[in-house]
Amino acid sequence: MTEPVLKVDNLSIEFGPEGGALRVINDVSFSVGAGECLGIVGESGSGKSMTSLAIMRLIPSPPGRIATGRVELEGRNLLDLPMSQMPAIRGNDIAMIFQEPMSSLNPVMTIGDQISEAIMLHEPMNAQQRYKRTLEMLTLVGIPDPEKRFKSYPHEFSGGMRQRVMIAMALSCNPKVLIADEPTTALDVTIQAQVLELMRDLRTKFQTSIVLISHDLGVIADIADRVLVMYCGRVVEIANVDEIFADPAHPYTEGLLRSIPSETNEGQRLYQIPGTVPAVADRGTGCTFYDRCPKRMDICKNELPPHFKVSETHSAACFAIPEASR
Amino acid sequence: MSAVAEKPARMDDNGLIVQLWAAIRREPITQFFLFILIIIMVVAAFADFIAPYNPVQQSLLRLNQMPSADHWLGTDHYGRDVLSRIIYGARNSLLIGIISPIIAAVVGTFLGVVAGYFGGWADRLISRVVDLLLAFPALLLGILVAAALGSGFWDMVAVLTVAFAPQFARIARASTLAMRSEPFVEAAVSCGVGPLRIIARHILPNISGSIVVVLTLWIATAIRLEATLSFLGLGTQAPNPSWGNIIRDGLNNIFGSSWPIIAAGAAITLTVLAFNMVGDAVRDVLDPETRDD
Amino acid sequence: MFRLVALRMLDAIPTMLLALTLVFITLRMLPGDPAIAALGEYATPQQLELFREQMGLNLPLWQQYFVFLWDVVTLDFGESLISSFSVGQLIALHLPFTIELTIAAMLMGTIMALPLGVIAATQRGKSADSSTRIFALLGFAVPDFYLGALMLIVFALNLGWFPISGGGSDFWDRMHHLALPAFTLGILKAAFLSRLTRSSLLEVLQKDYIRTARAKGGRERRVIYRHGLRNALLPIATGLGLSTLATLSGSVAIELIFNRPGLGNLLVGAIEQRDYPVMQAGIVVFAFFVVLVNLALDIIYIFIDPRIRSE
Numbered sequence: 019m020t021e022p023v024l025k026v027d028n029l030s031i032e033f034g035p036e037g038g039a040l041r042v043i044n045d046v047s048f049s050v051g052a053g054e055c056l057g058i059v060g061e062s063g064s065g066k067s068m069t070s071l072a073i074m075r076l077i078p079s080p081p082g083r084i085a086t087g088r089v090e091l092e093g094r095n096l097l098d099l100p101m102s103q104m105p106a107i108r109g110n111d112i113a114m115i116f117q118e119p120m121s122s123l124n125p126v127m128t129i130g131d132q133i134s135e136a137i138m139l140h141e142p143m144n145a146q147q148r149y150k151r152t153l154e155m156l157t158l159v160g161i162p163d164p165e166k167r168f169k170s171y172p173h174e175f176s177g178g179m180r181q182r183v184m185i186a187m188a189l190s191c192n193p194k195v196l197i198a199d200e201p202t203t204a205l206d207v208t209i210q211a212q213v214l215e216l217m218r219d220l221r222t223k224f225q226t227s228i229v230l231i232s233h234d235l236g237v238i239a240d241i242a243d244r245v246l247v248m249y250c251g252r253v254v255e256i257a258n259v260d261e262i263f264a265d266p267a268h269p270y271t272e273g274l275l276r277s278i279p280s281e282t283n284e285g286q287r288l289y290q291i292p293g294t295v296p297a298v299a300d301r302g303t304g305c306t307f308y309d310r311c312p313k314r315m316d317i318c319k320n321e322l323p324p325h326f327k328v329s330e331t332h333s334a335a336c337f338a339i340p341e342a343s344r
Numbered sequence: 345m346s347a348v349a350e351k352p353a354r355m356d357d358n359g360l361i362v363q364l365w366a367a368i369r370r371e372p373i374t375q376f377f378l379f380i381l382i383i384i385m386v387v388a389a390f391a392d393f394i395a396p397y398n399p400v401q402q403s404l405l406r407l408n409q410m411p412s413a414d415h416w417l418g419t420d421h422y423g424r425d426v427l428s429r430i431i432y433g434a435r436n437s438l439l440i441g442i443i444s445p446i447i448a449a450v451v452g453t454f455l456g457v458v459a460g461y462f463g464g465w466a467d468r469l470i471s472r473v474v475d476l477l478l479a480f481p482a483l484l485l486g487i488l489v490a491a492a493l494g495s496g497f498w499d500m501v502a503v504l505t506v507a508f509a510p511q512f513a514r515i516a517r518a519s520t521l522a523m524r525s526e527p528f529v530e531a532a533v534s535c536g537v538g539p540l541r542i543i544a545r546h547i548l549p550n551i552s553g554s555i556v557v558v559l560t561l562w563i564a565t566a567i568r569l570e571a572t573l574s575f576l577g578l579g580t581q582a583p584n585p586s587w588g589n590i591i592r593d594g595l596n597n598i599f600g601s602s603w604p605i606i607a608a609g610a611a612i613t614l615t616v617l618a619f620n621m622v623g624d625a626v627r628d629v630l631d632p633e634t635r636d637d
Numbered sequence: 638m639f640r641l642v643a644l645r646m647l648d649a650i651p652t653m654l655l656a657l658t659l660v661f662i663t664l665r666m667l668p669g670d671p672a673i674a675a676l677g678e679y680a681t682p683q684q685l686e687l688f689r690e691q692m693g694l695n696l697p698l699w700q701q702y703f704v705f706l707w708d709v710v711t712l713d714f715g716e717s718l719i720s721s722f723s724v725g726q727l728i729a730l731h732l733p734f735t736i737e738l739t740i741a742a743m744l745m746g747t748i749m750a751l752p753l754g755v756i757a758a759t760q761r762g763k764s765a766d767s768s769t770r771i772f773a774l775l776g777f778a779v780p781d782f783y784l785g786a787l788m789l790i791v792f793a794l795n796l797g798w799f800p801i802s803g804g805g806s807d808f809w810d811r812m813h814h815l816a817l818p819a820f821t822l823g824i825l826k827a828a829f830l831s832r833l834t835r836s837s838l839l840e841v842l843q844k845d846y847i848r849t850a851r852a853k854g855g856r857e858r859r860v861i862y863r864h865g866l867r868n869a870l871l872p873i874a875t876g877l878g879l880s881t882l883a884t885l886s887g888s889v890a891i892e893l894i895f896n897r898p899g900l901g902n903l904l905v906g907a908i909e910q911r912d913y914p915v916m917q918a919g920i921v922v923f924a925f926f927v928v929l930v931n932l933a934l935d936i937i938y939i940f941i942d943p944r945i946r947s948e
Contacts, residue, residue: 076851109854116852121845124864126943135863136853171943187853476655479931480924481879481886488920491908492663568780572890575782576905591786595894602790609783617778 021093022049023227024073024112024195029087031065031072031251033298040298041085043068043251050195053225057242057259059235059274063295065251066231067117070197073229074114075104091194110140113188117200119180123172129156130168133187140191155186159216178209182216189220197229202237214240235278239263244331247271250295250306253325257332267326267334269313305336313338367629377621384615388434397425399432400583408600417607421597426604429585430611436586437615440497441567444504449559452509453551456516457543461524470513477510482569490578500579504566515558519551553630560623564616571612587612638946641939649932654706656924661705664917665698677911692913714918719910724918727903732922734804734899735888738822741815742884745823746830747877751866753827754834759861761839769831776828782890785821789894792817802896818895822887826880833876837869844868870941878934885926 031043043065050056058066071077073089075096089096091111096104108114116122124132133155134148143151149168156164159182172180181201188196198217202210218241221228232238238245238259245262247255247270255268266272276289293310305311305318317337325333368374387394396416403423411418417426459470477485485507493499523529529546573579574588582589587608594604672685672694680688689695693704708714714724722730757769793799805811841847842865850864889901896902904919906912938945 074852076848105851105854105856107854108852114852116845116849118845122849124846124850124868126868126941127864128943135855139854171947173944174947184849187849472655473659476652476659479652479882480927481882483883483886483889484923484927487886487889487904487908488660488663491916491920564778568778571780572782575780575890576893577909578905591783595786598786598790598794602794605783605786605790609780609786612780612783613775613778616780617774620774620778 022051022090023092024229025049025088025090026069026073027088027090029069029072029089030085031068031077032083032085033081035081039083039085041251042298043072046087046248046251046253048246048253048256050227050229052194052227053221054244055221055228055230055242057238057245058229058231058248059233059238059245060248061233061295063250064248066233066248067199068251069248070114070199070229070231073195073197074108074112075101076108105139109136109188109193110191111193112195112197113191113193114197114199115181115184115188115201117203119177119184119204122184123180125172127171128168129170129172129175129183133183133190136187136190151190152186155190156183158189158220159183159186160212161186176209178205178213181205181209181213185213185216185220189224189226192224193226195227195229197231199231200233201230203232203234210237217241235263235274247274250301251298252306252335254307254336255332255334256325257328257334261329261332265328265332267328267332267339268307268336269311269338270307271334273310273312363629364626367625371625374621374625377618380614381618381622384434384618385438387431388438391431391435395425395428395431397428399424399428399585401425408597410601411603418601418603420593420604421600426590426607429590429604430587430607433585433587433590433608434611434615436497436580436584437567437570437588437612440500440504440570440580441563444501444570445508445559445562445566447501448505448508448562449512449555451505452512452514453516453548453555455509456513456518457520457547457551459513460517460520461539461543461547467517471517474510474513474517477506478514482507482565483572486569486573487576487578490573495579495581497580500570500573503573504569507569508562508566511562512555512558515554516551519554520547523547523550557623557627557630560626561620564619564623567619568612568616638939641946642936645932645935645939648935649928652931653925653928656928657706657709657921658702660917660920660924661702664920665701709921714921715914717907717912717915719912720915724914727915728900728918728922731898731900731903734897735885735892735901737811737815738818738888738891738897738899739881739885741819742822742826742888743877743881745819746826746880746884749824749827750830750834753831754838755861755866757831757835758838758842766835769835773828773832776825779825780890781822781825781887782894784825785818785891785894788817788821804898814895814897818888818891818897822884822891825887826884830873830876830880834869834873837872837876838865840872841865841868871938874934874937874941878930881930882927885923885930 026049027047029043029046030041032039032041034040046065046069048056058069060066068077068082072084073096075084075089077084084097087097091107096107099107123129127135130149130152134152137143137148137151141148141151152168153164156167161167161179161182172183175183181204185201196217201217202213205213214237217228217230220226228241230238230242242259245255245257245259246253247262247268249270255262255266255271257267262271263275266275270291273289273291277291279288291310296306296309302308302320303322304320305314305323308314308318311318313336315337321337323335323337325335326339327333328339368378401424403419406415406419406423408421409415409419409423415425415427417430419425420429455470455474459467459474486503489503489506490499493502523546526546529542532542532546570579570586571588571591574586575592577589577592580586580589582593590608591605594602594608598605672688672692673680676684676688693701696704712725714728716723717727720727753769753772757766760766789801793801799817800814803814805814838861842861846868847860847864850860855864886901888899889905891897892899892902893905900919900922904916904923907915907919
């Protein structure tokens with residue numbers, strides 16, 4: 019693999035007062051190459067969104083704090099930069115789209131103004147050039163009649179259209195990395211497919227690296243090259259997308275896969291991982307999945323499993339992985 | 345996955361007074377103002393024993409005196425003792441300031457519940473009038489009604505009732521509408537329980553919390569409004585002292601002594617502040633979502 | 638948009654009618670005889686009869702109602718019982734002082750409140766925030782006429798920086814007379830409005846589109862003013878409307894303190910002297926302003942909230 023565009027190393031995030039802080043993200047590491055799409059999956063509360071906000075350094079602070087780790091963009095550690103330099107990076111090098119297209123756009127600004135604001139913040143253009151660029155972006159994301167739509171307000175758009183606007187805004191300054199946090203969750207299935215299609219097209223066209231966050235393995239399978247599975251603020255498995263689906267190594271990933279409705283389990287009662295995600299304060303020293311794990315062993319209770327390599331591109335944090343395949 | 349919903353805290357789970365007391369004990373500032381409030385009320389109630397002089401007794405021998413050991417707050421241009429006038433003024437101000445919001449709450453709640461429960465033309469009429477009255481500042485309504493009624497004690501109570509009842513009506517109507525569509529109320533209706541019984545048994549107990557919150561906060565406003573109207577000469581009339589008309593008197597004698605104005609205004613400010621702080625504490629217990637911090 | 642503005646204006650007509658009806662009902666139907674109220678309890682029956690004749694109080698109530706409405710529409714408020722001016726002239730003489738006071742106070746209040754509110758919201762929980770909370774609590778507790786009296790005592794009587802009474806003659810003199818009363822009302826409005834600005838802004842700053850604004854690279858100042866405050870303007874506008882009306886009615890007491898020849902002073906004097914036609918007209922003018930401010934607010938919403946426009 020070529021030099022990664024985005025590299026996250028041992029990222030840990032704490033919430034709460036100094037001393038009594040709770041660690042919600044623990045030792046998360048991954049990297050994304052140019053034009054690559056990394057999917058991050060996990061239940062709500064697993065720390066996916068927190069990780070993505072940390073890359074942008076958008077964690078509300080206080081109470082949040084990045085405790086350890088590095089976030090490297092083309093070799094430069096963003097966490098070392100003074101906060102005042104972050105706005106120049108946000109939206110320019112790394113852009114982000116959010117889950118809630120209904121509420122993520124400013125209701126009192128026109129669509130066009132919101133996109134051209136993003137351009138204005140990063141590109142040295144005059145008003146006319148900005149206007150032209152905005153129209154191009156609107157066309158690019160498939161919004162018909164862009165001259166007219168430029169002057170529309172968010173409430174005049176449907177959810178899918180708003181997400182297209184969000185994408186147009188995110189891509190308007192040709193970011194190197196696009197972080198999409200549950201971009202299709204709030205949308206209908208057909209609209210969801212269209213938005214994913216759009217993201218796939220843009221990726222091939224501009225070689226943008228994408229970090230796609232979703233709780234939906236179907237969406238991940240559709241677009242991602244590699245998959246990162248998160249549970250309780252830790253990476254429990256990371257692999258190429260076909261490896262995850264063909265040969266999941268972590269019992270949690272297995273559980274997630276079994277709970278997707280498919281042709282093979284049609285008519286049966288859908289599998290459900292027993293129990294619930296433990297609260298941050300209740301996490302012991304051992305494997306966080308211990309309470310819910312069908313393959314648990316005594317060692318898992320008090321000792322945290324390290325990552326074992328299953329293949330060159332595949333590793334998982336579980337003691338149940340047979341020695342032979344490590 | 346079974347999500348066990350946490351039981352929502354309810355007002356009657358753990359006696360309102362107990363909760364209030366617990367809330368007050370956590371906040372030294374609230375304790376302080378509660379203490380002030382109690383002192384003010386005791387002073388108002390026992391004015392006859394506490395006031396050093398007769399508040400309307402004039403004396404040509406001691407006009408416009410500065411504060412002294414005999415007259416802690418000095419005397420006014422009729423030679424009346426300012427402290428005694430303030431102490432007796434507390435009685436008028438507090439009585440009107442407490443009684444009127446209570447009557448306004450009863451009247452307003454009645455109108456609001458009728459509008460919210462029965463709907464139809466009664467609702468349209470009540471809502472329209474209430475909306476209009478709400479558009480008027482309370483002081484303007486007060487001036488309007490005071491101009492028509494006069495300025496006796498009960499006239500003042502009526503004035504403030506008209507000024508405040510719309511506030512209660514609006515809240516009672518909204519809460520009643522919300523309660524009206526609760527399953528247990530709909531169930532009672534479908535079982536043939538009469539409207540009066542439903543209102544008395546189900547609606548009123550459930551909206552009383554929000555009414556009490558508003559009530560405690562409006563007492564402060566009522567005291568201020570009574571003072572303003574008395575200051576304008578539309579409220580409690582001289583020589584009978586109220587904090588508002590003491591300031592009015594003082595204004596006519598502003599070259600003689602500014603002590604009556606300073607003292608009476610400080611009394612209003614302190615009382616309103618105390619009612620507000622304690623009212624805020626009541627609201628935090630009954631209606632935690634609207635906390636101001 | 639133009640259509641919407643016109644619609645709102647049409648909407649204000651029945652509201653005004655309802656307001657006039659309430660004024661009429663309050664003044665005519667409440668217990669008490671307007672003639673006795675006007676002339677006092679010691680008036681002779683002949684005087685009372687003559688007064689009723691003059692004021693049209695002998696007509697049936699519904700006729701009185703229409704006469705009242707017609708007088709308002711034609712701006713014919715009759716003659717003062719005390720002054721030699723007509724009621725219309727009296728109002729025209731006094732109104733400018735009240736309007737200039739209200740405008741000046743609101744301007745001062747808003748200019749003080751917005752930055753204070755923004756600072757309190759962005760420094761939440763820090764000392765700047767606590768100070769505005771104390772300012773707001775005091776601002777609510779201190780009656781405007783008391784603060785006015787204190788200002789008068791300190792800055793006009795003792796220091797002599799400002800005139801003690803009157804409204805002033807030429808422009809600068811008027812400004813000189815206006816300063817203290819406007820500051821009194823303005824600072825009290827600022828207490829209320831800064832708190833409102835803070836809470837509205839805090840609420841807006843939690844919204845997803847604020848996160849979007851940060852994510853696209855907006856600097857903090859831009860995020861707070863362009864995106865935050867611009868959206869918080871909707872609730873703030875409502876507060877400004879309420880505040881304007883409260884200032885207008887508060888001016889009554891302030892005019893008395895500073896002895897300004899404004900509408901409030903005219904109205905209170907008329908009530909005291911039982912100058913019935915002046916009192917009635919004064920109340921109608923105040924009611925008119927209430928409806929007018931609410932109308933202005935409705936129209937402002939149309940301009941600042943695109944969601945209302947497309948209804």
